[in-house]
Amino acid sequence: DARSHADKALALNSKNVRAQLIKANALAGLKQFDAAVEEAQGALGLDPSDVHTYKNLAVLQYAKGDKDAAEKSFKQVVDTEPKSMEARVALANFYWSTGKRDVAETSLKDALTVDPNSVEVNRALAALYQQSGRAPQAEAPLKLVAAQAKDADSMIALADYYRTVHRDADALAQLDKASADAKAFSNATTRKAPILYAQGKKSDAYAALDSVLKQDETNTTALVLKSQFLAQDGKLDEKAWIEAQPVGAF
Numbered sequence: 001d002a003r004s005h006a007d008k009a010l011a012l013n014s015k016n017v018r019a020q021l022i023k024a025n026a027l028a029g030l031k032q033f034d035a036a037v038e039e040a041q042g043a044l045g046l047d048p049s050d051v052h053t054y055k056n057l058a059v060l061q062y063a064k065g066d067k068d069a070a071e072k073s074f075k076q077v078v079d080t081e082p083k084s085m086e087a088r089v090a091l092a093n094f095y096w097s098t099g100k101r102d103v104a105e106t107s108l109k110d111a112l113t114v115d116p117n118s119v120e121v122n123r124a125l126a127a128l129y130q131q132s133g134r135a136p137q138a139e140a141p142l143k144l145v146a147a148q149a150k151d152a153d154s155m156i157a158l159a160d161y162y163r164t165v166h167r168d169a170d171a172l173a174q175l176d177k178a179s180a181d182a183k184a185f186s187n188a189t190t191r192k193a194p195i196l197y198a199q200g201k202k203s204d205a206y207a208a209l210d211s212v213l214k215q216d217e218t219n220t221t222a223l224v225l226k227s228q229f230l231a232q233d234g235k236l237d238e239k240a241w242i243e244a245q246p247v248g249a250f
Contacts, residue, residue, distance in 0.1 A: 002026035017043045021056050033064035051081045055090055067098055085111060085118040092124060101132060119149050126161075135165055146174070152184030159191060168195045186212045190221045197229055205229060220246045 006023035009016050024039035040057040047053060058073035074094045077087040088111035095104035105128055111121045122141035129138035142161050146154040159174035172195055179188035189208050197205035206229065212222040223246040230236070 003030070015046050017046050017050065017053065020046070021053060024056065024060060028060055028063055033060065036060050037064055037066075049080065051077050051084060051087060054080060055087065058090070058094070062094065062097075070094060083114060085115055085120045088114075089120050089124050092128075096128065101128065104128060117144065117148050119145050119154075122148075123157075130161070130164075135161070139165075152178040152181040152188065156184065156188055156191065159188075163191075163195070168199065171195060186216065186219055186222070190219070190225060193222075193225050193229075202229070202233070 003023055003026035006019045006026060009019035010023065013019070020039055020043035024036045024043065027033075027036035027039060037057065037060050040053065040060050044050070044053045044057055054073055054077040058070045058077065061067075061073055062070035071094060074087075074091040077084070078091055081087050088107065092104040092107040092111070095101070095107060105125070108121055108125045108128065111118065112125070115121065122144045126138040126141040126145065129135065129141070138161055142154075142158045146158045155174045155178040159171040159178065162168070162171035162174065172192060175188045175192045175195075178184045179192070181188075189212050193205045193208040196202075196208060206226070209222045209226045209229075212219050213226070216222075227245055
């Protein structure tokens with residue numbers, strides 16, 4: 001259907017870059033990768049300066065299995081728009097996906113020389129460190145992301161990192177900040193409960209979960225955690241146990 005609609009748009013205007021890219025992606029979805037790359041190259045011919053088109057072409061070349069051509073296209077995106085952090089992260093992700101982790105790291109560090117405070121680049125670098133067994137190095141970029149983005153998700157990501165390195169006090173501090181955001185309250189607070197429980201602050205752990213359940217009595221994470229805590233504490237009286245079970249457990 002997407003290809004058919006793109007063809008109709010191209011019949012009206014053969015120089016419609018967007019329609020040509022939609023057709024290229026539709027062909028890729030149909031596993032017709034040679035045709036998809038050809039369409040993307042045609043779109044690039046219409047507008048050689050379009051960074052998005054270069055990136056689209058690179059992704060299609062990679063899907064086709066032509067890694068050399070994909071690398072060339074990803075590099076061209078960076079050369080065309082050197083200040084685009086999105087383009088630089090895309091290049092790093094390409095290297096990462098092809099097993100060139102060292103080259104990916106170098107690419108991300110080069111990006112930081114252009115924009116040291118880039119949330120996108122620092123987030124990618126932190127992920128690379130964490131997934132390559134270098135957790136201590138992930139702290140700095142994660143802290144920068146939390147400071148720059150100033151959103152609950154970034155604070156929670158930093159808190160999750162602190163938990164992995166057994167810095168529970170720092171994790172709680174980040175979760176306290178994140179829970180101030182109404183949209184993140186449940187997510188942050190349910191993350192606090194296991195930390196408090198492990199510290200022996202069981203009443204605080206139960207209170208945290210109850211505050212979540214007061215807002216949403218069907219919150220599965222809170223219900224499961226509370227049932228686990230009750231079981232560990234030997235509080236298996238029928239009423240308390242049943243109340244703590246997730247909806248649909250019986």
